Amino acid sequence: MTTLLLALAITTAQVLLGLAMACAAWRLARGPRAQDRVLGLDALYVNAMLLLLSFGIQTGRTLYFEAALVIALLGFASTVALAKFLMRGEVIE
Amino acid sequence: MIQAPDLPAWAAIIVAFLVLLGAAVTLIGSVGLLRLGSFYQRAHAPTLGTTAGVACILVASALCFSVLQARPVLHEILIALFVTATTPVTLMLLARAALYRDREEQAAAEAAGTRKEGDADLPA
Amino acid sequence: MSRRLPNPWLIAALVLLWLLLNESLSPGHLLLGTLVALIAAKGLAALRPLPLRIRLSRAIPRLAIAVFADIVRSNLAVARIILFPATRPRASGFVNLPIDMRSRYGLAMLAIIITATPGTLWMRHDPARRTVLIHVLDLIDEEALIALIKTRYERLLMDIFE
Structure with a gap:
């Protein structure tokens, strides 16, 4: 009974996180300016990381945790690089 | 695909509540990304997901795996630390880039004599 | 070295x-x-980091509790602003926060705290004028906000890092 409840809760949470990713993707696609797009990308990877963690809870496998860690690392590096690019027009000065 | 790990009832209820709460808060933050008016206002919205959303889901994950493997699983702390340390860096860089670009644009508009009213709220 | x-x-x-x-x-x-x-x-x-001195005192748990409470509170506040446009602030804006702290580690911690709290965003520290530029989503009372940050966070951080 509680397992079914947990399964429903996790699936609902995954739908909510998917919607959150859609919102972020909309901001990424529509702009209106470059900084809005980078902000959307930033939110998108955080939401994707949370979605992976919820898959981890659902399946009981720790593999998803490592994928989430990698997404967090790469997402941070890419957002910083993009923000630097917006400020100066080049990433490494 | 509806499935869930086999947790005892108390853990299942706590995990279900935390996962739902975290996902809902994250969704509210991302909705704010759509609904707020200006870039600087929108920059506040994702912090909901990176604080409360991440915290709830990480605690749920740590609890779930600790009960499943019958030992404390704490490596979720790593993601929490990492997200906490990196979010300010990205947001600060992004906000400064936006400020820089807005100033450039304002200066260009001033030079062309097409400066609009209401552009004057940039800090010196 | x-x-x-x-x-x-x-x-x-x-x-x-x-x-x-x-x-x-x-x-x-x-x-x-x-x-x-x-x-x-x-x-x-090899990067020659500045020497770090942390004073272990009661300030650390007090700071942790204050930050946790403020993050929860401002999460609720920002969620309300997003969900109910009627309560949307008409005045979000920039605040110049005068700062007395000199320790770089303390300033970094303050930047993390201020940015991690939804509704406030650390933008730039000006070491010459000793101010910090902050963007605030719901700017009701500038003086009260400055006083809050200085008494609630800055003093505790100075206790820990200076």
Whole structure:
């Protein structure tokens, strides 16, 4: 009974996180300016990381945790690089 | 695909509540990304997901795996630390880039004599 | 410079990180983690980080509690602003916060705290004028906000880092 409840809760949470990713993707696609797009990308990877963690809870496998860690690392590096690019027009000065 | 790990009832209820709460808060933050008016206002919205959303889901994950493997699983702390340390860096860089670009644009508009009213709220 | 003792805080943190990542307390991982931490600390010493002094006092748990409470409270406040446009602030804007703290580590902590709290965003520290530019989503009372940050966070951070 509680397992079914947990399964429903996790699936609902995954739908909510998917919607959150859609919102972020909309901001990424529509702009209106470059900084809005980078902000959307930033939110998108955080939401994707949370979605992976919820898959981890659902399946009981720790593999998803490592994928989430990698997404967090790469997402941070890419957002910083993009923000630097917006400020100066080049990433490494 | 509806499935869930086999947790005892108390853990299942706590995990279900935390996962739902975290996902809902994250969704509210991302909705704010759509609904707020200006870039600087929108920059506040994702912090909901990176604080409360991440915290709830990480605690749920740590609890779930600790009960499943019958030992404390704490490596979720790593993601929490990492997200906490990196979010300010990205947001600060992004906000400064936006400020820089807005100033450039304002200066260009001033030079062309097409400066609009209401552009004057940039800090010196 | 290469003879200097690497920062013990950094080494302890790196060993802890290694053990968490491998989820193990076995002597082998302890040894390997210490080795990796020593090499990494040696490498980081080449960047000549400023010496870090942390005063272990009651200020640390007090700061943690204050930050936790404020993050929960401002999460609720920002969620309300997003969900109910009628309560949307008409005045969001920039605030110049005068700052007395000089410790770079303290300033970094303050930047993390201010940005992690939804509704406030740290933008730039001006060391010459000793101000910090902050963007606030719901700017009701500028003076009250400055007083809040100074009494609630800055004093505790100065207790810890200076």
